[in-house]
Amino acid sequence: MNVTGPTPYVEFAGPGPLTGPPTAPLTWGQRAIWEAIVRTAPDDRYFNFGRVLKVPGSRTVAEVCAALAALMARHGALRTRMSGALRTTMSDAFRATPAEPYQRLAEKGRLPVVVTTEDPDRVLDELAARPFDYFGEWPVRVALVLDGDRVAHVVLVFCHLAADGLGAEVALRDLRMFLLRGPGVRRPAASQPLDLAHWQAGPEGRRAAETAAAHWEREYRRIPPTMFSSPSGSPAEPPIWRALLRSPALELAVRSVAAEHAASTSTVLLTAVTELVGRFTGHETCAVLPISANRFRRDTTDIVATMSQEGLFTLDRREASFTGLLRAAGPAALRAYRSAYHDPADRNRITASVSAERGEPIHPYCCFNDMRFADPGPARCDPAEITAALARTSVTWPMSQDKLNCRFCVHLTTEGVSLTADTRYLSRPDMERCLLELEALVVEAALR
Amino acid sequence: MIKERLAELVAESSDGAVTADEVLAATVPLSALGVTSISMLRLIDAIESEFGVEFDLSDDGMGLLDDFDRLSAHLASTASR
Numbered sequence: 001m002n003v004t005g006p007t008p009y010v011e012f013a014g015p016g017p018l019t020g021p022p023t024a025p026l027t028w029g030q031r032a033i034w035e036a037i038v039r040t041a042p043d044d045r046y047f048n049f050g051r052v053l054k055v056p057g058s059r060t061v062a063e064v065c066a067a068l069a070a071l072m073a074r075h076g077a078l079r080t081r082m083s084g085a086l087r088t089t090m091s092d093a094f095r096a097t098p099a100e101p102y103q104r105l106a107e108k109g110r111l112p113v114v115v116t117t118e119d120p121d122r123v124l125d126e127l128a129a130r131p132f133d134y135f136g137e138w139p140v141r142v143a144l145v146l147d148g149d150r151v152a153h154v155v156l157v158f159c160h161l162a163a164d165g166l167g168a169e170v171a172l173r174d175l176r177m178f179l180l181r182g183p184g185v186r187r188p189a190a191s192q193p194l195d196l197a198h199w200q201a202g203p204e205g206r207r208a209a210e211t212a213a214a215h216w217e218r219e220y221r222r223i224p225p226t227m228f229s230s231p232s233g234s235p236a237e238p239p240i241w242r243a244l245l246r247s248p249a250l251e252l253a254v255r256s257v258a259a260e261h262a263a264s265t266s267t268v269l270l271t272a273v274t275e276l277v278g279r280f281t282g283h284e285t286c287a288v289l290p291i292s293a294n295r296f297r298r299d300t301t302d303i304v305a306t307m308s309q310e311g312l313f314t315l316d317r318r319e320a321s322f323t324g325l326l327r328a329a330g331p332a333a334l335r336a337y338r339s340a341y342h343d344p345a346d347r348n349r350i351t352a353s354v355s356a357e358r359g360e361p362i363h364p365y366c367c368f369n370d371m372r373f374a375d376p377g378p379a380r381c382d383p384a385e386i387t388a389a390l391a392r393t394s395v396t397w398p399m400s401q402d403k404l405n406c407r408f409c410v411h412l413t414t415e416g417v418s419l420t421a422d423t424r425y426l427s428r429p430d431m432e433r434c435l436l437e438l439e440a441l442v443v444e445a446a447l448r
Numbered sequence: 449m450i451k452e453r454l455a456e457l458v459a460e461s462s463d464g465a466v467t468a469d470e471v472l473a474a475t476v477p478l479s480a481l482g483v484t485s486i487s488m489l490r491l492i493d494a495i496e497s498e499f500g501v502e503f504d505l506s507d508d509g510m511g512l513l514d515d516f517d518r519l520s521a522h523l524a525s526t527a528s529r
Contacts, residue, residue, distance in 0.1 A: 207502075211502070262477075262479050263479075264484050264485055266485075267485060293486070296486060296489040296490040296492075296493050297490075297493050298490075298493075298494070330479065330485070330510075331505065331506075331510040333485055334485055334488060334489065334492075334505055334510065335505045337485060337486075337489055338489065338492070338505060
């Protein structure tokens with residue numbers, strides 16, 4: 001990266017002395033991500049993600065650093081690192097049985113800031129390219145991109161233990177406000193991960209956790225042990241690949257089907273993906289793990305934290321038509337979203353006990369992540385327009401890597417629908433076929 | 449009174465996509481009014497905290513949630529217990 005001048009630091013401090021200890025157990029969301037990180041290391045940079053904020057008005061480096069200090073003060077997640085009694089270096093964290101880590105909030109610190117003139121998207125990729133030192137480093141990396149002597153863009157790369165996509169949006173919104181209205185602007189206090197961890201461990205949190213756990217246990221007793229269990233016979237090198245379907249026709253068709261069936265576009269796609277999983281694996285009962293935002297409680301809507309977790313969505317296909325599946329999918333999706341707000345310790349316990357009971361490991365290894373921030377929403381579309389749009393469909397292969405803690409991951413983004421799969425269980429030609437059949441299924445339902 | 453309060457909770461949960469008046473006047477299920485699944489989850493959480501009840505999300509329980517009149521009657525009967 002073309003770095004301009006010496007690295008400035010943002011000196012930050014929390015809003016005041018804490019009322020309780022600066023440590024707490026991990027929140028459910030942190031623990032879920034931590035387990036995924038440990039399973040994915042050394043490819044755990046996979047979980048890093050970032051945002052580019054176009055700086056409003058004309059701001060100097062010092063002004064942007066002041067806004068960043070206000071952001072760090074406001075959101076405890078950005079001052080929180082992992083801690084563990086026995087833990088001193090990164091490699092220890094990945095040894096067989098690391099001591100149970102916990103979170104530690106720092107009252108103050110210094111955040112290094114890169115100042116550069118490079119393209120912001122490239123800067124983002126560079127900042128996200130290496131894994132975080134979860135125990136030593138602040139969970140956000142920042143670069144300021146200059147245009148002359150003013151800051152044009154702020155690039156933020158988040159450690160997934162500190163924020164998920166929606167949490168990052170909240171941080172960006174607050175940073176923008178500090179830039180516009182000054183770092184001293186008064187705001188109602190923000191919810192904090194330490195408080196959330198205490199709530200989750202308290203009686204209300206345990207009640208929510210038990211409801212969720214009951215769903216996991218009931219469904220784990222009846223679903224196939226894993227969705228993609230047969231070798232594909234044609235593994236690729238490296239084994240993990242991502243295929244990206246860009247399909248304006250699918251976008252229109254999804255909106256149309258959602259309008260027709262009073263469903264969300266997300267539920268339509270989740271149902272279609274589940275049906276495709278069934279077709280490619282032969283399972284009648286299919287289990288998919290949708291990532292749920294878990295921001296439905298009033299005190300978590302605007303928290304900068306990792307709230308998103310996997311829920312358990314199950315659908316019995318039998319001979320049901322796609323319309324029949326959609327009807328069943330509404331309540332099934334709600335049950336899945338509720339099960340997403342769970343304590344991973346409960347889920348681990350249930351996984352172990354049901355796996356022992358059934359005599360084989362139970363895990364769907366099949367997930368679905370709707371990462372769109374702006375859902376275009378249900379809307380009836382002209383069938384002729386949908387058919388015409390089919391000519392603009394494309395499939396590309398934007399990524400490959402060695403390790404992933406899943407076998408079949410569908411991501412919905414504004415770019416399209418991507419499928420990241422383990423080619424040892426689903427070959428690259430089948431991945432492409434799966435995406436195109438997904439398009440065909442929904443388009444056909446829309447044109448019916 | 450429960451009906452009015454419930455309609456307010458639906459409006460809050462939907463971030464204003466549906467108003468309390470629309471809920472009270474509606475003759476169709478909440479889902480047909482445009483209450484999305486995330487709004488429905490917020491509503492479930494709000495009702496559970498405010499009325500001290502717990503929803504079972506079986507198909508039956510879901511039918512109850514989607515039917516505003518049945519839901520109000522159910523909460524009224526729970527509250528008077």
